[in-house]
Amino acid sequence: MTEQTVLIIDDEPDIRELLEITLLRMGLDTVTAGNVEGALEKIEQYQPNLCLTDMKLPDGNGIDIVRYIQKNYPHIPIAVITAFGSMDTAVEALKAGAYDFVSKPVDLPKLRELIQTALKLSGSKHAKHTAKSDKDDAHSSSILGNSAAMQQLKATISKLARSQAPVYIHGESGSGKELVAQQIHLQGSRATAPFIPVNCGAIPENLMESEFFGHKKGSFTGAVSDKQGLFQAAHRGTLFLDEVADLPLTMQVKLLRAIQEGAVKPVGGLEEIPVDVRILSATHKSLEHEVAAGHFRQDLYYRLNVIKLKVPPLRERTDDISLLADFFLDKIAKRWQMPPIRLSAAARAELQTYPFPGNVRELENVLERASTLCDNNTIQPDDLQLSTTAQTAPALSTPQWVRDSPETDKSPAVSDKLPAWNPINEEEERNLIVRALDQTRWNRTKAAELLGMSFRQLRYRIQKYGLDEG
Numbered sequence: 001m002t003e004q005t006v007l008i009i010d011d012e013p014d015i016r017e018l019l020e021i022t023l024l025r026m027g028l029d030t031v032t033a034g035n036v037e038g039a040l041e042k043i044e045q046y047q048p049n050l051c052l053t054d055m056k057l058p059d060g061n062g063i064d065i066v067r068y069i070q071k072n073y074p075h076i077p078i079a080v081i082t083a084f085g086s087m088d089t090a091v092e093a094l095k096a097g098a099y100d101f102v103s104k105p106v107d108l109p110k111l112r113e114l115i116q117t118a119l120k121l122s123g124s125k126h127a128k129h130t131a132k133s134d135k136d137d138a139h140s141s142s143i144l145g146n147s148a149a150m151q152q153l154k155a156t157i158s159k160l161a162r163s164q165a166p167v168y169i170h171g172e173s174g175s176g177k178e179l180v181a182q183q184i185h186l187q188g189s190r191a192t193a194p195f196i197p198v199n200c201g202a203i204p205e206n207l208m209e210s211e212f213f214g215h216k217k218g219s220f221t222g223a224v225s226d227k228q229g230l231f232q233a234a235h236r237g238t239l240f241l242d243e244v245a246d247l248p249l250t251m252q253v254k255l256l257r258a259i260q261e262g263a264v265k266p267v268g269g270l271e272e273i274p275v276d277v278r279i280l281s282a283t284h285k286s287l288e289h290e291v292a293a294g295h296f297r298q299d300l301y302y303r304l305n306v307i308k309l310k311v312p313p314l315r316e317r318t319d320d321i322s323l324l325a326d327f328f329l330d331k332i333a334k335r336w337q338m339p340p341i342r343l344s345a346a347a348r349a350e351l352q353t354y355p356f357p358g359n360v361r362e363l364e365n366v367l368e369r370a371s372t373l374c375d376n377n378t379i380q381p382d383d384l385q386l387s388t389t390a391q392t393a394p395a396l397s398t399p400q401w402v403r404d405s406p407e408t409d410k411s412p413a414v415s416d417k418l419p420a421w422n423p424i425n426e427e428e429e430r431n432l433i434v435r436a437l438d439q440t441r442w443n444r445t446k447a448a449e450l451l452g453m454s455f456r457q458l459r460y461r462i463q464k465y466g467l468d469e470g
Contacts, residue, residue: 219268
């Protein structure tokens with residue numbers, strides 16, 4: 001036998017023969033079975049590099065085989081052959097762990113492409129486990145956390161990486177949805193192809209079609225040359241649609257067609273261009289609620305939400321806070337080229353009890369601010385400046401002290417301490433500093449007092465954000 005073996009499972013001899021001929025022409029060895037019982041025997045005997053199975057079999061169905069392989073040989077990809085139009089069956093197979101599916105009548109060019117991609121994932125029998133362990137080592141540090149929630153998330157990512165099913169990643173802002181999407185891509189068969197992330201809420205509506213599908217020269221004012229779209233840029237790779245709930249309804253229709261047809265038509269183009277793209281999507285909103293409110297198409301929702309993956313918020317994985325904090329402090333020290341920054345025991349304990357409405361992103365911002373405020377490279381609880389109101393309420397877009405401050409009071413007494421403030425990103429922090437400087441007519445010493453920091457710390461921030469009196 002050749003190094004790579006494919007098991008074909010179908011009860012129709014003509015179909016088995018057609019598939020065998022196709023695979024033999026690709027230089028692959030084949031083994032066949034006509035039912036579930038025979039298939040399980042062949043799997044045990046040959047441990048093939050890939051399985052192709054029909055859904056309907058005399059003594060069961062393809063889902064039974066998918067589940068058996070998932071349990072006993074999870075490194076073996078399995079693709080199912082479904083009846084034309086049986087999308088529900090295909091989705092069920094993908095959720096059970098199938099790598100991908102093809103519909104009858106079988107499109108042989110698409111089948112060959114599927115097989116080639118799947119065999120990259122499987123590799124030779126000798127490389128199956130070593131390649132996986134190497135890949136795990138290479139990416140183990142990308143998602144930090146040893147809590148039960150993160151162990152479960154990492155295990156699920158490994159399973160989803162073996163599939164081609166669309167995945168909808170749901171989680172709060174700052175929880176790391178894009179990092180999860182990257183890991184699904186890097187651990188799968190498309191790892192060497194592009195990973196293209198796009199924030200759907202950041203593209204102007206009038207440019208969306210051109211951004212996603214590309215355009216031809218002269219198709220509209222300003223189209224001075226042909227442009228490749230995001231789908232084409234992600235060909236044979238992964239397209240990550242972040243904040244997908246922000247897509248306008250008109251674009252949702254066009255996106256749905258592109259996903260269904262596996263092809264895109266550039267603006268001003270006459271012909272559709274085939275694309276092979278795995279779609280991962282994410283949003284901090286509830287797509288179910290968006291569908292119910294009529295803001296998101298139900299048919300697109302079902303296309304994207306074949307498998308739903310929840311990324312836990314930081315407050316549900318408090319065991320990881322210390323690990324993450326040490327990682328970020330090491331990163332900050334290296335970036336600023338300064339000695340190691342440490343957390344005092346009291347500061348570490350305070351981080352453990354804070355709910356982090358901004359999740360991991362907020363933790364990093366808090367530590368960056370504290371690293372600036374601390375003395376002797378040791379962060380104390382006061383340096384963290386964690387908001388007491390955030391212990392029980394989510395973070396608000398407008399800082400509390402700005403909301404509570406009367407608009408007419410432009411020159412407060414310096415002795416009046418501002419209420420606790422907790423900027424969770426650089427933009428908010430910059431706005432707070434500007435407000436304090438404006439209130440003190442740019443007297444930096446008084447502004448530093450007002451903000452509860454040293455003159456040196458305020459001067460650092462003014463330089464950091466490029467602020468200038470003029």
